[in-house]
Amino acid sequence: MPRAALITSLLLPTACTGDESLSAYGAAGKEWKLQSIDGAAFAAAATLTFPEPGKIAGRGPCNNFLGRQTAPYPWFETGPLAVTRMACPELEAEDAFLKALQEMTLAEVSGDVLILSNEAGREMLFKDGG
Numbered sequence: 001m002p003r004a005a006l007i008t009s010l011l012l013p014t015a016c017t018g019d020e021s022l023s024a025y026g027a028a029g030k031e032w033k034l035q036s037i038d039g040a041a042f043a044a045a046a047t048l049t050f051p052e053p054g055k056i057a058g059r060g061p062c063n064n065f066l067g068r069q070t071a072p073y074p075w076f077e078t079g080p081l082a083v084t085r086m087a088c089p090e091l092e093a094e095d096a097f098l099k100a101l102q103e104m105t106l107a108e109v110s111g112d113v114l115i116l117s118n119e120a121g122r123e124m125l126f127k128d129g130g
Contacts, residue, residue, distance in 0.1 A: 002056075004082060007014070015099075017064070020021070020072040020073060020077060021050075021053060021054055021069055021070055021071065021072065021073060022069060022073050022107045022109065023050040023053045023054070023055075023069070023108055024053065024073065025073040025074075025107075026035055026109035026110075027050045027107070027109050027114060028050045029050075029053075030050075030055075030112075030129075031047050031048075031049050031127035031128070031129045031130045032047060032048040032049065032058075032114045032127070032129065033045070033046070033058060033126060033127055033128075033129040034046040034047070034097065034124060034125075035050070035125045035126060035127055036078060036124070036125045036126050037096065037097070037100050037122075037123070038123055039123070041059055041064050042058075042089075042093070042097070043093070044061035044090045044093040044097075045059070045061055046058065046059065046060050046061060046094070046097045047059050047129065048101070048114070048126060050069070053071050054070045055067070055068060055069065055129055056068070056069040056078060060083075060094035060097050060098060061086065061088065061090035061091075061092055061093045061094045061097070062086050062088035062091055062094045063083050063085065063086050063094060063110055064083070064084050065081045065083040065084070065098065066080060066081065066082050067079055067080060067082060069082040073086040073107065074106055074107055074108060075105060075106060075107070075126060076104050076105055076106055076107040076116055077105065078101060078104075081098065081101075081102065083098065090104050095107075100122060100124055101116070101124065102119075104116035104117060104122070104124060105117070105118045105119065106118065106119075111128075111129075112126075112127055112128035113125070113126070113127055114126040114128075
């Protein structure tokens with residue numbers, strides 16, 4: 001019986017906290033503007049927001065997108081994204097942005113900076129545009 005009580009006491013705090021995604025760790029309520037991908041400045045406009053727990057949204061150079069982000073912080077995972085389908089001259093930059101976003105697996109929020117990265121060494125740097 002004491003073993004069951006110990007396991008329950010360890011699991012209970014995480015079960016009651018609710019949102020453990022990036023939204024709960026400083027990313028919510030801000031519009032994150034992409035500054036660079038893999039150290040190279042990103043000249044087109046692209047944003048990322050966390051409108052509610054477990055959700056992501058944003059705008060690439062051409063289209064809006066939304067999806068889910070439910071991995072517990074510091075992990076990051078977008079799952080499939082729903083993206084509008086408008087054409088524009090910056091479609092190649094948008095493809096690079098969305099592809100990189102879906103490859104990210106780690107997140108770090110520090111003040112007005114959001115860094116997404118993965119184990120392969122890729123990195124996306126965002127700054128709070130607010």
